[in-house]
Structure formats: structure tokens, C-alpha cells
Amino acid sequence: MKIFIDSADILEIKQAYEWGVADGVTTNPSLIKMAVEKRVGAGEKISISSYLKEILKVASGTPVSIEVTEKTGEGMVEEGKKLFKMFNSVAENVNIKIPVNPALEDADSTHFDGIKAVKELSNSDIPVNCTLVFTPEQALLAAKAGAAFVSPFAGRIDDYIRKQNNIEFGKSDYFPQDGFEKDGLLLEDNGIVSGIDLVAQCVEILENYDLEAEVIAASLRNTRQVREAALVGAHIATIPFTVIADMLKHYKTFEGMKAFIADIVPDYANLE
Numbered sequence: 001m002k003i004f005i006d007s008a009d010i011l012e013i014k015q016a017y018e019w020g021v022a023d024g025v026t027t028n029p030s031l032i033k034m035a036v037e038k039r040v041g042a043g044e045k046i047s048i049s050s051y052l053k054e055i056l057k058v059a060s061g062t063p064v065s066i067e068v069t070e071k072t073g074e075g076m077v078e079e080g081k082k083l084f085k086m087f088n089s090v091a092e093n094v095n096i097k098i099p100v101n102p103a104l105e106d107a108d109s110t111h112f113d114g115i116k117a118v119k120e121l122s123n124s125d126i127p128v129n130c131t132l133v134f135t136p137e138q139a140l141l142a143a144k145a146g147a148a149f150v151s152p153f154a155g156r157i158d159d160y161i162r163k164q165n166n167i168e169f170g171k172s173d174y175f176p177q178d179g180f181e182k183d184g185l186l187l188e189d190n191g192i193v194s195g196i197d198l199v200a201q202c203v204e205i206l207e208n209y210d211l212e213a214e215v216i217a218a219s220l221r222n223t224r225q226v227r228e229a230a231l232v233g234a235h236i237a238t239i240p241f242t243v244i245a246d247m248l249k250h251y252k253t254f255e256g257m258k259a260f261i262a263d264i265v266p267d268y269a270n271l272e
């Protein structure tokens, strides 16, 4: 499984690349806001355009997602082309993030412009990461429309299932892959019992039909979810830096390290 870093924080991105574990970067407007506010808060003057260029250079040779801000089909296509033109020349690694259904009025409204933009940009040889995917059907349509990547949001489906059922939770709490029972009932959202179940169904459907899009397991909140994403065959997991760091930790590693250090005899430490 490839690992993307889900961050717009240049220091985090650099660190993940220095460790040799990052195969790409995903950003979104919220991540860019957070990263830029952090730099501005530290007294820096910053232009988002030069900041994005810095990210693209660090990630050179691997894909970086940049999301559109427009909501109409025409607007998203125009902006997607503009972003690609502005930024792809930096390191030839840009893909454009398009929401699968950018409806803002109400959740039930159907906004076909997302899927149209996926098709039009993909047809213009601009790789698209189709984002905010919450059903395998959305993933199937995005893949058929030509998206290079589809991004099911695992953690947010877990949040949604818990909220709908009045279950309190913390953002990084583990949610079982096989679902959560309450009062003897398995909780679900239209047949999806967990975020990882959503990822697994997206992968299975795309692979059933040899569709080229790669599934990016997104909105991952803890290390166990990353493991499960890998076990269900996600092609890519995009992971926040803190979770990548957590993947390196275990109490027994720490304890074992202390014991080994205590046992180093002088001769061994000073081999000649």
C-alpha cells in the first residue's frame, strides 16, 4: 500500500519524505488553512501560491492533490485547468481534487457538476482525485468518469454512524471494521458498517471491473484503521503526520530499547 501524507504542513511533509515513507501528498482547503495559519501565527508572511510550490518540490516525483474552490462544473473545470497550468510545471506532480457531488443547498440535492468536472478534466489529461466519497456507488461513478484516484472518507463515515446513533466519541477513537452494535443492532449507513467497510467495498467494486482508479483510504484517524485499510487492499492510505508517527510506536519497543541499552558492555560499545 502506498502512503500519502494528508497534510499541508511543509515541516510534516518534509519529515515524512525524509523518513522515506511518503509516496504522495493530499491537501484540502481545511489543511491549507491550518498550515498557513500556523505559519502566519509564527510571524511569517506567506503566499499560498509559493507555499504550494514548496510542497510540490518536496514531493517531487510523487503525486500531490490540490483541491478546487469553485462549486459549478464550469468553475471547477476552469479552476482545475488553471491550477494544473500554474503548478504542474513546478514538479509535474499535480492532481486536482474534485468533490464528487458539490451540492451546498442540502444533502439530498444532486449536483451533477462534480462528476462532469471529473470527466472533463480527466479527458484533458489532468489527473483527478475525486473526493468526499461516502458510498461505493460514488466511487464507481467517479472511476467510470475517469478519476485517477477516488477518496472514500473512512473516519467521517464512522463519525456519521456514531452521531446518527447518539454515541459519544473522540476524533481518533477506534471504530471496529466489522461495525458497532448498539442495543443488539448492527449500526450502518445504507449497508456500510464502518469507514473501513466503505474502503473495502470501493476497492472490491473497482477491482471487479478492472477500473483504473486507485482507492485512497482517507480521513484515517488512528494506526489500527491504517492497518485495516492495508488489509482490505486499499491502494493508498492518506495519513495525518501524527498517525504516521504513532505507527512507529509500541510500549514494548520502548521497553526493549531500555533493556538493550542497559546491557551494552563496554567492549561491545567500543569495538575495534
Ligand code: G3P
Binding pocket: 006, 026, 028, 031, 153, 155, 156, 218, 219, 220, 221, 238
Ligand atoms: O483526506 C481527507 C481528510 O483530510 C479528512 O480528514 O480527519 O478531517 O475527516 P478528517
